[in-house]
Amino acid sequence: MSDRGPLKFIGTAPAFLEALKRIERFATCEATVLILGETGTGKELAARTIHYHSARQGQPFVPVNCGALPDSLVESEFFGHVGGAFTDAREAKAGLIAHAKHGTLFLDELEALSLRAQAVLLRFLQDHEYRPVGGTRSYPAQVRIVGSSNADLRTLVRKNLFREDLLFRLNGLTVELPPLRTRGTDVVLLAQEFLHRLNQQHKAEPKVLAPEVLQALQAYHWPGNVRELENTIQQAYLLTDGPPITVVDSLPCQCGKEKADHAEACLCSPFTTAKAQAVAAFEVTYLTTLLRHTRGNLTKAAGISGKDRSDLSRLLKKHRLDRAQFTSAPSAHPCDPTQPGLASEHQSG
Ligand SMILES: Nc1ncnc2c1ncn2[C@@H]1O[C@H](COP(=O)(O)OP(=O)(O)OP(=O)(O)O)[C@@H](O)[C@H]1O
Ligand SMILES: [Mg+2]
CATH class of the missing domain: 3.40.50.300 (P-loop containing nucleotide triphosphate hydrolases)
Known part of the structure; x- marks a missing residue:
C-alpha cells in the first residue's frame, strides 16, 4: 500500500x-x-x-x-x-x-x-x-x-x-x-504550479504558458477537475518544443468543439469577457512568477516589476494571492533585470 x-x-x-x-x-x-x-x-x-x-x-x-x-x-x-x-x-x-x-x-x-x-x-x-x-x-x-x-x-x-x-x-x-469550473483563477494558479513542477523535474529550459492558453484553460469546464488539468498540462509540456506553450491539443472548447485551435483567439466568450479573462490570467501568472522569484518579498517584487508596492498589494488582494505562500525556494528567472548577466543571456539567446 x-x-x-x-x-x-x-x-x-x-x-x-x-x-x-x-x-x-x-x-x-x-x-x-x-x-x-x-x-x-x-x-x-x-x-x-x-x-x-x-x-x-x-x-x-x-x-x-x-x-x-x-x-x-x-x-x-x-x-x-x-x-x-x-x-x-x-x-x-x-x-x-x-x-x-x-x-x-x-x-x-x-x-x-x-x-x-x-x-x-x-x-x-x-x-x-x-x-x-x-x-x-x-x-x-x-x-x-x-x-x-x-x-x-x-x-x-x-x-x-x-x-x-x-x-x-x-x-x-x-x-x-x-468543482474546478467554479474556482475562477484557481485554474491558472494550479496550471502554473503543475508547469513549475514539470520545469523542475525536466531540468530543460523552463517552459511558460502563453496567454491564449491560459485563457482557454479558464474557459473550459473541466469535467475531470484538477486531475484533468494536471494531465492536460503534462501532455502540453511534453508535446511542445519551444518555451512558450501556445497550443493545448487535447483541450476542447466550451462551445463543444472537440479540438480547438488555441493559437487563434477562442470565440466561446464575447470580446469583453475574453479580454477580462486574459488580463486576469496574465496578472495571476505574472504575480505568481514574480513572488515565487522573490520568495514573497514585496519590496523586491516592486523593484523588478516597476510597480508601486501598494499597487502590487492591491493586485494580490484582487486575486486573493497570499505572498506567504511563496516563501519556498525560487526558480531562477532568466528575465530578472536585477540579474544583468541572466537577462542579457536571455535576450541574446
Ligand atoms: N487543490 C489542489 N492542489 C494541488 N493539487 C491538487 C489539488 N486538488 C487535486 N490535486 C491533484 O489532482 C489529482 C487528483 O486528486 P485526487 O486523486 O485527490 O482526486 P479525487 O477527488 O480523489 O479523484 P477521484 O474521485 O477520481 O478518485 C492528484 O494528483 C492531486 O494531487
Ligand atoms: Mg480518489
Whole structure:
C-alpha cells in the first residue's frame, strides 16, 4: 500500500478555502470525516492532508478502493483471517484495520460498496472492534476512518443502494470540494504550479504558458477537475518544443468543439469577457512568477516589476494571492533585470 506523505493543496477560491478550513480543523479531532466532490477534485489529497495534519501523522495512512474489494472477501480484507479459516487461507493474514494501526483508513469510492459490505462496515463502525475471520478473539480498533464519495449518497439511500444508518455513521463531519469550473483563477494558479513542477523535474529550459492558453484553460469546464488539468498540462509540456506553450491539443472548447485551435483567439466568450479573462490570467501568472522569484518579498517584487508596492498589494488582494505562500525556494528567472548577466543571456539567446 503506497504512502506518499503530505502534498501541497493549491487554491484561493472562497469555496475551496472553506473546504481547506474544514480539512485543517477536522485534522485536529478524532471523528470520522466524509469527503465529497466530483472526480478529480482532490478528495484523496484532502484525506492525506487530514491525516498528515493530525496527531496520527507518524502512523500509516492506508487507502482502500472500496470498488476493488471482492465482495466475498470483505471481512477478510478488513479484519484479516487466521490460518486455515477458509480454502486458500493457509497462513494467517492481517487485515487493513490491523495494517493501519493507530493511523487512518481511507475508504475511497464508498458508493461502490455492496450492501453486504456496507453491513460489515456498519457493524465495525458501531462496535469499534473486529474479529479476524475464523478467529475467536476480538480486538479493539484504534484506526480513524475517513471516507470519500463522488456520488450523491443521499440519492443512493433513496434508491435503496446505500444504507441510511451507514451514511449517518459516516457523515458526522463533511468536507465538500468544489468543482474546478467554479474556482475562477484557481485554474491558472494550479496550471502554473503543475508547469513549475514539470520545469523542475525536466531540468530543460523552463517552459511558460502563453496567454491564449491560459485563457482557454479558464474557459473550459473541466469535467475531470484538477486531475484533468494536471494531465492536460503534462501532455502540453511534453508535446511542445519551444518555451512558450501556445497550443493545448487535447483541450476542447466550451462551445463543444472537440479540438480547438488555441493559437487563434477562442470565440466561446464575447470580446469583453475574453479580454477580462486574459488580463486576469496574465496578472495571476505574472504575480505568481514574480513572488515565487522573490520568495514573497514585496519590496523586491516592486523593484523588478516597476510597480508601486501598494499597487502590487492591491493586485494580490484582487486575486486573493497570499505572498506567504511563496516563501519556498525560487526558480531562477532568466528575465530578472536585477540579474544583468541572466537577462542579457536571455535576450541574446
Ligand atoms: N487543490 C489542489 N492542489 C494541488 N493539487 C491538487 C489539488 N486538488 C487535486 N490535486 C491533484 O489532482 C489529482 C487528483 O486528486 P485526487 O486523486 O485527490 O482526486 P479525487 O477527488 O480523489 O479523484 P477521484 O474521485 O477520481 O478518485 C492528484 O494528483 C492531486 O494531487
Ligand atoms: Mg480518489
